[in-house]
Amino acid sequence: MTPRALMSLLFNGTKAIDVLQTALDLGLLDALEPGPVRLGDLSERFELVPLRLYKLLDCLECIGLVERVSQTPGELCDVGYRAIAGTRLAALEVLGPTSIERDRDRYPWASLHGRLAETLRGDFSMPGEAFSWPPADETQVTAFERSMAAGLGPFIETFQANAERLWRDRGNLRLLDVGGGDGTLAARLLPGAPGVMIDVYNLPAVQPLVNKVRDEHDCADRLGFVGGDFLAEPLPTAYDAMSFVRVLHDWPAPVALTLLQKTFDALDTGGRVMICEEFRNADRLAKQFFWSYFLIGVDSCSSMLRDVEQYADMLMAVGFADIEVLPGPVEIIVATKPSA
Ligand SMILES: C[S@@+](CC[C@H](N)C(=O)[O-])C[C@H]1O[C@@H](n2cnc3c(N)ncnc32)[C@H](O)[C@@H]1O
Structure with missing residues (x-):
């Protein structure tokens, strides 16, 4: 797509989302994705006016989500269409009830809107009462962790897909989930990880949220909380493994390196570190667009997607070995503290 075409679509983004939402809600994407399907059949099946449906399909085609597969000159109803593989699922993810895009849209991004130039010059920042990093008060903590x-x-x-690899032969494994949010990840993993105990390490203000999650799940005896500030103190010892899920990318490289060094120092020989976040690629950078924009006004949060190699270099620099990348919708990098 040329820059000109892309900009035209971006300018009309709100309308493009309307088109997509309509195609999803009507069930058109279900019919189009296996495709090919004739426009005449589509309009009959969904009781839609052919010429109007044709225009909607043009909109979907220029966004790059639908392609024409056949056309008889002059016969509108014979035009065949097919959606690009993955379109329906992606539309459900972005527009459906669990959309992270809708969730992010609730953040006060409008505070920056139209003020980017002065923000870039350092003359304006996200107001602390709108959003601070880390979250500043109970309301912000609760909203952010939710x-x-x-x-x-x-x-x-x-994590579930790699459970066998992560937890096997590790009866009674003690995991510290560093920056472990409100404990939801821990609570969801514990049923599939018998014998594993997980402590969430987080700022003390998050403890009530972890307690609540623990009460709501059947894992009270295996989910704990350790309050602390990883910037200000060493990480606690006596754990077999430590995980960083969507934590390291919040910090500049020297801080991320220090956190990995603290992890190395706190683990015994054979202890493992797990890093799981969106490692940088074009798709993930696109999904990260919201944060890249929003955090322009928040200097305390780096929001830096790094690739696997960058973390591998950091892990080796602090002394970890046996670096592995476990597959999944997001990967997990696992590394081990070797014997001296
Ligand atoms: C982006 S969130 C990720 C939360 C969780 N791991 C997840 O993926 O849902 C980063 C987490 O780091 C925690 N955090 C930020 N600064 C911290 C600090 N100085 N010490 C400990 N935890 C901190 C935040 O409270 C938050 O839970």
């Missing part, structure tokens, strides 16, 4: 928990789906899926 929003994080809402986007945990792919992370839970990845």
Whole structure:
């Protein structure tokens, strides 16, 4: 797509979403994705006016989500269409009830809107009462952690898919989930990880939220909380593994490196570190667009997607070995503290 075409679509983004939402709600995407399907059949099946449906399909085609597969000159109803594979599922994710895009849209991004130039110059920042990093008060803590928990789906899926590899032969494993949010990830993993105990390490203000999650799940005896500030103190010892899920990317490289060094220092030989976040690629950068924009006004949060190699370099620099990348919707990097 040329820059000109892309900008035209961006300018009409709100209308494009309306088109997509309509196609999803009407069930058109269900019919189009297996495709090909004739416009005449589509309009009959969904009781839609052919010429109007034709225009809607043009909109979907120029966004790049639908392609024409056949056309008889002059016969509108014979035009065949097919949706690009994955369109329906993506539309459900972005527009459906669990959309992280809708969730992020609730953040006060409008505070920056139209003020980017002065924000970039350092003359304006996100007002602290609208959003601070880390969250500044009970209201912000609760809203932020709830929003994080809402986007945990792919992370839970990845840990569950690798459960055998992560927890096998590790009866009584003690995991510290560093920056572990409100404990939702831990609570969701514990049923599939018998014998594993997970402590969430987080700022003390988050403890009531972790207590609530623990009460709501059947894991009270295996889910704990350790309050602390990883910037200000060493990480606690006596754990077999430590995980960082969507934590390291919040911090500049020197801080991320220090956190990995603290992890290395706190683990015994054979202890493992797990890093799970959206490692940088074009798709994930696109999904991260909201935060890249919103956090322009928040200097205390780096929001830096890094690739696997960057973390591998950091892990090796602090002394970890046996670096593995476990697959999933998001990957997990696992590394081990070797014997001296
Ligand atoms: C982006 S959230 C990720 C939460 C969770 N791991 C998840 O993926 O849903 C980052 C977490 O780091 C925690 N955090 C931020 N600064 C911290 C600090 N100095 N010490 C401990 N935890 C901190 C936040 O409270 C938050 O829970």
